[in-house]
Amino acid sequence: MSNDQLHSLDEKISALIELCAAMKQENQLLRASQHNWQSERQQLIENNRKAKAHLESVLSRLRAMEQSQST
Numbered sequence: 001m002s003n004d005q006l007h008s009l010d011e012k013i014s015a016l017i018e019l020c021a022a023m024k025q026e027n028q029l030l031r032a033s034q035h036n037w038q039s040e041r042q043q044l045i046e047n048n049r050k051a052k053a054h055l056e057s058v059l060s061r062l063r064a065m066e067q068s069q070s071t
Contacts, residue, residue: 001009
């Protein structure tokens with residue numbers, strides 16, 4: 001292999017190493033972001049469940065009040 005070919009190969013390997021490091025960092029950021037979105041989603045699901053239960057309770061009380069007033 002000539003000196004120019006070795007130099008070219010060395011540059012390509014260095015570029016691949018840099019790309020690999022950048023992709024690894026991006027992957028870590030994406031995984032952290034995914035974890036945050038999943039946590040937020042679970043919190044929203046729980047808030048939705050609580051709100052639904054509260055609304056059902058309010059509706060039940062309103063129906064009970066309506067029935068007691070109509071009798």
